[in-house]
Amino acid sequence: MFVTSIRSDDDGVSTLVVTGELDLASAPEFRRALRTAEADGTVTVDLTGVAFIDSVGVGLLIGSGRRVHEAGGRLWVVVAAGRVRRLLVACRVDQLVGIVDAQ
Secondary structure (H helix, E strand, O other): OEEEEEEEOOOOEEEEEEEEEEOHHHHHHHHHHHHHHHOOOEEEEEEEEEEEEOHHHHHHHHHHHHHHHHOOOOEEEEEOOOHHHHHHHHOOHHHOOEEEEOO
């Protein structure tokens, strides 16, 4: 997994663009990137380049969503149709964070 970019805009929104596999091995890097992005208040995580996500990756998204929500922000996850999106919906992540279909 690679966080290919972390950028913040003037409106207090951080965007993480993630590619590869989001799993136990990549969890530390993803956790650090999420914590950095959470400081801005609202976070968008672009997972369109992610081919695989496991329960650790899902857990990190849920935890980040809760922290951002408690701070008054919102976590948005951008996903393409496919396995990653189906997994997030099956795990009911879409009820905790905003899921946006990639265009």
